[in-house]
Amino acid sequence: MWRDPDARVGQAYGYERGKKWNRARRLHLREQPSCVACKKQYRGFLGWFVRLWTGTVVHQIIPLHICFALDRPDLETDSRNLFTLCAGHHFLIGHLGHFRCFNLYVKATVIRCFGRTPQEFLESPDFEYFASKGYKPFDEWTGEEMAEFRQKLDEKFPPK
Numbered sequence: 001m002w003r004d005p006d007a008r009v010g011q012a013y014g015y016e017r018g019k020k021w022n023r024a025r026r027l028h029l030r031e032q033p034s035c036v037a038c039k040k041q042y043r044g045f046l047g048w049f050v051r052l053w054t055g056t057v058v059h060q061i062i063p064l065h066i067c068f069a070l071d072r073p074d075l076e077t078d079s080r081n082l083f084t085l086c087a088g089h090h091f092l093i094g095h096l097g098h099f100r101c102f103n104l105y106v107k108a109t110v111i112r113c114f115g116r117t118p119q120e121f122l123e124s125p126d127f128e129y130f131a132s133k134g135y136k137p138f139d140e141w142t143g144e145e146m147a148e149f150r151q152k153l154d155e156k157f158p159p160k
Helices: 007-012 021-031 045-052 066-068 087-094 108-113 119-124 125-132 143-158
Strands: 055-062 081-086
Touching: 007 066, 021 055, 021 081, 055 087, 081 087, 081 108, 087 108, 087 119, 108 119, 119 125
Parallel strands: none
Antiparallel strands: 055 081
């Protein structure tokens, strides 16, 4: 967990990773072993070791604590909710520069910043655009905002 900032945020809200997370993470990395934004690739016999030390992570579009708080724990391991990013792109694309926030538009963001380094993306107007569309920290949401987001969540990721 020391290399999993998303789990630390979830823990701060009182939620722990599920038992199926490690298996889902491994399966996802087999399918998508490289950062989707810069294509750093770590395959082969020592790929798992290189990923561990280079910071390639499986990002959840909808963070762990929101999945659990809005009664959608199935999304923690749902392949539709997972993306592979390097550590730099994870922080900027997945969390818009703050681990308590998240970016529902990760796929669109990747398309707009593809091939740019994290620093280049941070300095671009595209970063400002997506940061303006990011969500505030979950503990600042009202009951109405939670209900609206749950509806949006069910539309974007219908229960299987």
